[in-house]
Amino acid sequence: DLTVADAAEKPAKTLPDAQTVTAVTHWTDTLFSFRVTRPASLRFRSGEFVMIGLLGDNGKPILRAYSIASPNWDDELEFYSIKVPDGPLTSRLQHIQPGDQIILRPKPVGTLVLDALLPGKRLWFLATGTGLAPFASLMRDPETFERYEQVIMMHTCRTADELTYGRELVENLKNDPLLGELYGEDFAKRLLYYPTTTREDSPLMGRITDNMTSGKVFQDLGLPPMDAETDRAMICGSLAFNVDVKAVLEGFGLREGANSDPKEFVVEKAFVGEGV
Ligand code: FAD
Known part of the structure; x- marks a missing residue:
């Protein structure tokens, strides 16, 4: 070797x-x-x-x-x-x-860049499967925390072991002494993590769309429901996931933006083809 x-x-x-x-x-x-x-x-x-x-x-x-x-x-x-x-x-x-x-x-x-969003208070990362990848980059970029008070990573997979890469990444960030120094002890409260599974029992379950429309994720995290004044979002998953989440965000009054026209949320496919 x-x-x-x-x-x-x-x-x-x-x-x-x-x-x-x-x-x-x-x-x-x-x-x-x-x-x-x-x-x-x-x-x-x-x-x-x-x-x-x-x-x-x-x-x-x-x-x-x-x-x-x-x-x-x-x-x-x-x-x-x-x-x-x-x-x-x-x-x-x-x-x-x-x-x-x-x-x-x-x-x-790509469209999942901070410049494609208007300034706001909270930034939501919404991903299924390998759709986590662009957020693994953005969560590790200090610029993200300079622009937003809170960042919420919602990641959904079929099984619990499929969440491990993202879970370890978030835990390492929360325990990073440099980030603690940069942002103070409350950094852990500025990066919220909401991992769910759809096919295997785990502490948190269900689809991202369901947890948003039912209000469960807001209740669990102690946050107000999404609001176009304060909340921004980035979506990355299968085509079906992207379409469904987009509709939920539009229901909260958020509009889709682009590099050339920043608004309240942006979308990117995690892969071409159907998939779940
Ligand atoms: P392909 O012939 O490309 O795909 C075969 C089938 O597998 C597809 O029809 C689809 O149903 C399924 N599939 C493909 N990719 C995935 C996936 N990621 N998750 C679930 N099902 C899938 N892939 C990554 O693994 N990591 C990434 O960071 C990533 N980023 C991407 C960003 C963009 C903008 C796009 C459009 C795609 C991205 N992909 C990513 C998908 C990637 O381009 C390939 O499709 C993937 O690597 C599989 O390649 P392949 O040649 O083996 O099979």
Whole structure:
């Protein structure tokens, strides 16, 4: 097996736009995260996505959109990925090891950026599955807490173990001594976490839409219902999830914005295709 040190000694990169894998963590049979070197010239806004991939057997790159899960101040790039058994990219990508190379097209884009929202008091991150990835970036960006008094991460998966990557990330942030120093002891109260499952029993259950329309999430967190004056939101999940959440937010009076036209919420697909 190649180590990072071996990779560093390789004389030349063999792929166009190649970056070297520095770490891989498998969270479940269907989820893993990995880190790669960051091109010196790559600038991005936390929440954006890039195209990454591997060379196919025919020598052509297999590229897919991936949200950057690391914040823009990080020296490396982190990604959080599904493993689709027959997926052209992820059936192979799930086997990468430190020292391997991936292709990374250095052109970040996306709508889940702080500049696409009007100023407000509270920012809601609403995600299912790997839709957590852009928020893993934004939660680790101090700019998010400079702009908003409170950030609420709602994440829904089928089973409890599918929540682990996000849960550990939030716990690490809450216990980060630097953030404590920056924002004071009440930082833990400024980042609220509301993880739910839909198919397995866990302390909190149910769909994000149901927990919002019933008012349960507001009650549980001690917050007032969403209000277009104070609340902003970012949505990232399957197409069906995005459509349903959008309707709920519009019911609270929030309007969809864009980079060129900031409003109260923005939406991005976590993947193309149906999915749940
Ligand atoms: P594909 O042929 O691309 O997909 C096969 C099928 O698997 C799809 O039809 C869909 O039903 C299902 N599927 C694909 N991706 C997912 C997923 N993430 N969760 C659940 N079901 C899925 N994927 C990530 O894992 N992490 C990310 O951060 C990420 N960011 C994305 C950002 C954008 C803007 C878009 C459009 C997609 C993103 N995706 C992300 C999905 C990613 O582009 C690929 O679809 C995924 O890596 C699977 O690639 P594949 O070639 O193996 O299978």
